[in-house]
Amino acid sequence: xxxxxxxxxxxxxxxxxxxxxxxxxxxxxxxxxxxxxxxxxxxxxxxxxxxxxxxxxxxxxxxxxxxxxxxxxxxxxxxxxxxxxxxxxxxxxxxxxxxxxxxxxxxxxxxxxxxxxxxxxxxxxxxxxxxxxxxxxxxxxxxxxxxxxxxxxxxxxxxxxxxxxxxxxxxxxxxxxxxxxxxxxxxxxxxxxxxxxxxxxxxxxxxxxxxxxxxxxxxxxxxxxxxxxxxxxxxxxxxxxxxxxxxxxxxxxxxxxxxxxx
Amino acid sequence: xxxxxxxxxxxxxxxxxxxxxxxxxxxxxxxxxxxxxxxxxxxxxxxxxxxxxxxxxxxxxxxxxxxxxxxxxxxxxxxxxxxxxxxxxxxxxxxxxxxxxxxxxxxxxxxxxxxxxxxxxxxxxxxxxxxxxxxxxxxxxxxxxxxxxxxxxxxxxxxxxxxxxxxxxxxxxxxxxxxxxxxxxxxxxxxxxxxxxxxxxxxxxxxxxxxxxxxxxxxxxxxxxxxxxxxxxxxxxxxxxxxxxxxxxxxxxxxxxxxxxxxxxxxxxxxxxxxxxxxxxxxxxxxxxxxxxxxxxxxxxxxxxxxxxxxxxxxxxxxxxxxxxxxxxxxxxxxxxxxxxxxxxxxxxxxxxxxxxxxxxxxxxxxxxxxxxxxxxxxxxxxxxxxxxxxxxxxxxxxxxxxxxxxxxxxxxxxxxxxxxxxxxxxxxxxxxxxxxxxxxxxxxxxxxxxxxxxxxxxxxxxxxxxxxxxxxxxxxxxxxxxxxxxxxxxxxxxxxxxxxxxxxxxxxxxxxxxxxxxxxxxxxxxxxxxxxxxxxxxxxxxx
Numbered sequence: 001x002x003x004x005x006x007x008x009x010x011x012x013x014x015x016x017x018x019x020x021x022x023x024x025x026x027x028x029x030x031x032x033x034x035x036x037x038x039x040x041x042x043x044x045x046x047x048x049x050x051x052x053x054x055x056x057x058x059x060x061x062x063x064x065x066x067x068x069x070x071x072x073x074x075x076x077x078x079x080x081x082x083x084x085x086x087x088x089x090x091x092x093x094x095x096x097x098x099x100x101x102x103x104x105x106x107x108x109x110x111x112x113x114x115x116x117x118x119x120x121x122x123x124x125x126x127x128x129x130x131x132x133x134x135x136x137x138x139x140x141x142x143x144x145x146x147x148x149x150x151x152x153x154x155x156x157x158x159x160x161x162x163x164x165x166x167x168x169x170x171x172x173x174x175x176x177x178x179x180x181x182x183x184x185x186x187x188x189x190x191x192x193x194x195x196x197x198x199x200x201x202x203x204x205x206x207x208x209x210x211x212x213x214x215x216x217x218x219x220x221x222x223x224x225x226x227x228x229x230x231x232x233x234x235x236x237x238x239x240x241x242x243x244x245x246x247x248x249x250x251x252x253x254x255x256x257x258x259x260x261x262x
Numbered sequence: 263x264x265x266x267x268x269x270x271x272x273x274x275x276x277x278x279x280x281x282x283x284x285x286x287x288x289x290x291x292x293x294x295x296x297x298x299x300x301x302x303x304x305x306x307x308x309x310x311x312x313x314x315x316x317x318x319x320x321x322x323x324x325x326x327x328x329x330x331x332x333x334x335x336x337x338x339x340x341x342x343x344x345x346x347x348x349x350x351x352x353x354x355x356x357x358x359x360x361x362x363x364x365x366x367x368x369x370x371x372x373x374x375x376x377x378x379x380x381x382x383x384x385x386x387x388x389x390x391x392x393x394x395x396x397x398x399x400x401x402x403x404x405x406x407x408x409x410x411x412x413x414x415x416x417x418x419x420x421x422x423x424x425x426x427x428x429x430x431x432x433x434x435x436x437x438x439x440x441x442x443x444x445x446x447x448x449x450x451x452x453x454x455x456x457x458x459x460x461x462x463x464x465x466x467x468x469x470x471x472x473x474x475x476x477x478x479x480x481x482x483x484x485x486x487x488x489x490x491x492x493x494x495x496x497x498x499x500x501x502x503x504x505x506x507x508x509x510x511x512x513x514x515x516x517x518x519x520x521x522x523x524x525x526x527x528x529x530x531x532x533x534x535x536x537x538x539x540x541x542x543x544x545x546x547x548x549x550x551x552x553x554x555x556x557x558x559x560x561x562x563x564x565x566x567x568x569x570x571x572x573x574x575x576x577x578x579x580x581x582x583x584x585x586x587x588x589x590x591x592x593x594x595x596x597x598x599x600x601x602x603x604x605x606x607x608x609x610x611x612x613x614x615x616x617x618x619x620x621x622x623x624x625x626x627x628x629x630x631x632x633x634x635x636x637x638x639x640x641x642x643x644x645x646x647x648x649x650x651x652x653x654x655x656x657x658x659x660x661x662x663x664x665x666x667x668x669x670x671x672x673x674x675x676x677x678x679x680x681x682x683x684x685x686x687x688x689x690x691x692x693x694x695x696x697x698x699x700x701x702x703x704x705x706x707x708x709x710x711x712x713x714x715x716x717x718x719x720x721x722x723x724x725x726x727x728x729x730x731x732x733x734x735x736x737x738x739x740x741x742x743x744x745x746x747x748x749x750x751x752x753x754x755x756x757x758x759x760x761x762x763x764x765x766x767x768x769x770x771x772x773x774x775x776x777x778x779x780x781x782x783x784x785x786x787x788x789x790x791x792x793x794x795x796x797x798x799x800x801x802x803x804x805x806x
Binding site for chain 1: 493520573655657
């Protein structure tokens with residue numbers, strides 16, 4: 001727990017810095033400085049510009065915020081869905097539990113990347129970049145809950161046979177009263193699931209972006225920026241193309257460090 | 263702190279693709295005197311009569327013996343297997359006089375019967391040869407062989423540029439089509455490994471000789487590696503594994519210019535065009551109000567005026583492209599009309615034009631007369647960096663008019679499905695590859711009845727008067743024997759297209775090549791195949 005505090009502090013500092021960069025007057029992640037494509041570091045563009053002359057620092061900051069906000073929201077949705085399904089499966093009787101876990105297994109067996117690609121490519125063409133971002137993270141959440149639900153189910157089964165639960169039932173507590181006590185007891189199960197899901201969604205969104213199926217332009221995404229690394233011609237122009245991937249790895253390490261149990 | 267195992271997996275997965283790519287960048291072994299370069303995908307067919315894709319066309323070009331060859335350098339039709347050829351006064355009878363002593367690659371004699379059989383084969387409906395369409399009425403064509411060295415082709419009506427059609431008809435042994443294994447061209451197919459390479463070996467019976475009487479081709483063979491990735495191509499090229507790269511992307515051109523400046527060549531604007539168009543198909547599922555924008559000339563002209571083509575050429579193509587305003591490139595000196603008046607960049611004029619057409623600004627958003635916000639998507643193909651960049655640049659350009667544009671990159675099959683079948687798209691940004699400078703080769707684009715008439719395919723009758731006028735002018739030039747009349751008709755079509763903007767032309771990409779300094783006999787041309795059009799005269803220093 002001692003490690004988590006400074007790690008969290010660094011993460012929060014990064015997010016605050018990103019907010020400051022994005023909200024600074026006169027900056028825009030979409031504005032093209034067409035006289036300065038692939039420029040190096042300068043007073044106006046601290047991390048240089050991309051191939052269309054857009055400020056790389058602003059785009060990386062915006063991608064960080066978008067990715068973090070989307071991934072946290074998707075992780076919250078996933079965890080809530082997993083909590084509902086896992087708890088229902090554990091407490092609703094053996095048949096329901098078996099059926100719910102079968103559904104989870106089917107979901108887990110699906111090639112999720114292809115599913116994501118299918119869903120994204122089936123969207124209306126004129127879906128705005130903002131909506132495409134929302135839909136991307138929603139789809140990630142909709143497909144990401146089964147593994148989490150399985151873990152919650154196993155934990156909920158342990159809770160079901162816990163002493164306090166037996167005493168509560170023996171004491172005549174009604175179902176709703178039991179559930180009210182259940183939720184705080186499930187938190188130690190749900191928080192790690194939530195923390196594990198956040199980096200998973202960050203990387204999933206980056207994957208989709210690299211396939212051209214993530215967040216639509218001109219909104220920046222990690223995946224879109226990682227695509228620059230596929231082009232050795234661009235790598236020789238400016239070393240700043242490594243900046244997004246360096247920051248992505250750093251953010252993932254920080255998120256992982258937060259999620260790891262002591 | 264223990265190392266997070268899950269994260270290690272992610273790192274491994276992320277590294278797997280580039281590592282696999284680097285490992286895969288190994289060319290097959292090169293035989294002595296063999297030329298080598300790449301094609302992007304497996305040829306769909308080796309049957310020269312059925313060629314319908316670029317890579318099959320490359321194999322056909324290298325292997326086929328043809329009666330006439332269209333010289334890509336001089337842009338003139340020259341005899342090849344035919345010693346001479348004549349076209350009758352009415353343009354309906356073409357007579358070929360074959361060379362004496364011709365042989366196929368297996369040593370069997372090649373006579374007029376083989377030539378006639380090959381021409382008849384491509385005309386048969388069952389063969390489904392794309393080249394048959396170029397005879398305009400293939401069913402009415404007859405082929406006779408009065409003697410062993412004469413072939414007479416009779417056409418139901420004159421076909422302009424008929425000579426070039428015979429550049430695409432491979433002469434095969436009568437009754438023994440061999441899919442390139444027995445040919446009268448410089449090479450024969452000797453080996454094919456799916457997704458790896460096509461290997462061609464020298465045809466020792468090839469009829470051509472150089473000025474000193476030496477047998478052509480000079481090289482012992484050709485290896486065409488099947489490789490799409492330009493990174494790998496360049497890596498292998500710089501190691502000497504390939505002799506040339508055609509159609510080099512601009513950023514890689516710039517890279518090679520730094521590392522191997524003697525190898526790169528920018529031939530200037532090519533014949534190809536990149537263009538944007540709006541879906542005007544009557545059958546498209548777009549809402550009526552949206553269709554009405556796209557059918558509105560003022561709207562199309564305003565969009566054209568808002569696009570900064572100089573920026574597209576400079577930013578998306580790193581300066582290796584020329585702003586385009588017509589379907590005929592200035593590289594096509596015979597047919598290009600330098601006098602056409604086309605909408606150039608003028609945002610103020612674009613705004614004024616939209617206002618006159620009933621559009622107005624509501625805040626920063628442009629709305630039509632009924633109050634519908636003007637927003638649409640531009641579809642392009644994923645994986646083409648230049649098109650994706652252009653679409654994003656146009657997105658900002660049109661933002662200046664208050665138009666909200668969404669850029670969508672789809673893989674090619676999905677894009678074609680929308681464009682040709684469901685017609686469920688708003689605007690599309692694609693390119694057109696012109697292999698023939700004669701506008702007659704573009705009939706399938708301009709005739710309103712054509713399924714390749716992309717903004718409104720397969721019209722039963724022309725939807726607008728200007729489309730009817732294009733039909734009339736294109737048909738006039740297709741049947742006229744008078745070059746002046748043809749030029750006037752084509753100039754007229756260029757002006758109509760500039761006025762109506764069914765296609766908003768963006769740029770003419772430059773022809774960018776990389777050629778090994780060890781390759782001899784190179785005379786690059788803007789027409790495809792740009793470097794290997796004279797393949798029989800090419801040789802590496804080693805193979806000399």
